Amino acid sequence: MAPAPVGRAGAGSASAPAQGRPPPRLLDQLRHVIRLRHYSLRTEEAYVQWCRRFVLFHGKRHPANMGAPEVQTFLTHLAVDGEVAAATQNQARSALLFLYKEVLGVQLPWLDEVVGAKTSRRLPVVLSVAEVRQLLQGMSGTPWLVASLLYGGGLRLLEGLRLRVKDLDFAGRAMTVREGKGGKDRVTVLPEAVLLPLQDHLARVKALHERDLAAGRGDVQLPDALDRKYPAAGRSWGWQFVFPSASLSVDPCSGVERRHHLHEATVQKAVASAARANGIAKPVSPHVLRHSFATHLLQAGHDIRTVQELLGHADVRTTMVYTHVLMRHGLGVRSPLDAVT
Structure with missing residues (x-):
């Protein structure tokens, strides 16, 4: 069964649409599952933004038609081309793993091929x-x-x-x-x-x-x-x-x-x-x-x-x-x- 268009939840989503109604948008489905788990609003906003960026990076392909290789490519791009901090890359990774596991019902294998962002070791700023x-x-x-x-x-x-x-x-x-x-x-x-x-x-x-x-x-x-x-x-x-x-x-x-x-x-x-x-x-x-x-x-x-x-x-x-x-x-x-x- 082909997945719904980008922006719609695929067949493996956490909840099936009511009969006669269009399936909920993928990002709306993501928000719903996040709220069920009582995540903070900031986490919800961050996860939604990372999943949107992931879809746009791959030419608006539906995540159900992608998997670990596409996730690896995106995260590696963030580290190599985007030069993001390690914490930023980890947040993006967590968002995508949540999307696949909790919304699409897909278990991604361990992402060994991801190029990790460099972890900076800076001392905190302290006032006297x-x-x-x-x-x-x-x-x-x-x-x-x-x-x-x-x-x-x-x-x-x-x-x-x-x-x-x-x-x-x-x-x-x-x-x-x-x-x-x-x-x-x-x-x-x-x-x-x-x-x-x-x-x-x-x-x-x-x-x-x-x-x-x-x-x-x-x-x-x-x-x-x-x-x-x-x-x-x-x-x-x-x-x-x-x-x-x-x-x-x-x-x-x-x-x-x-x-x-x-x-x-x-x-x-x-x-x-x-x-x-x-x-x-x-x-x-x-x-x-x-x-x-x-x-x-x-x-x-x-x-x-x-x-x-x-x-x-x-x-x-x-x-x-x-x-x-x-x-x-x-x-x-x-x-x-x-x-x-």
């Missing part, structure tokens, strides 16, 4: 304590509060923006990161320096939430299927985002208009602007604050295992990169020139 102070002093409002939590708790940007009110433990000086990288939860420190500003911020957020409720809104997106299990939870105060957006937006998955969390670009622009204004020559992004958190903890003498837990690293070898950053800064090492001059 003085530079972090300069940066934060150059910020204000909600972006300052977000950046303070990123540095004070070692959070990734989206981890900070996705914090819910119930995840903050003011008495225990802790905050819980839900579904961080790898789908893991962890607990990290809530800095005392932001307790009062954070409480003032939450008072304003609560007032906004109460106005939303009065207007018949106030429902927030819940993870997985909690909205079906606990229909009223999305309107409760504890589930609200700590950093809500100033405007409502339509959820691309459900089509429901809700108040999402603050967009990451707001914080990214504020951090970059503060770095330029304070003459910090290093390339500064919100993630640099997480790197600085880890490095400064090690510099202060904290155990690397503790830092590993706070960062949520599965392997301590990932955390070890910050010890190399310390060596790069010359900490604990005296130059032999200083002994002879």
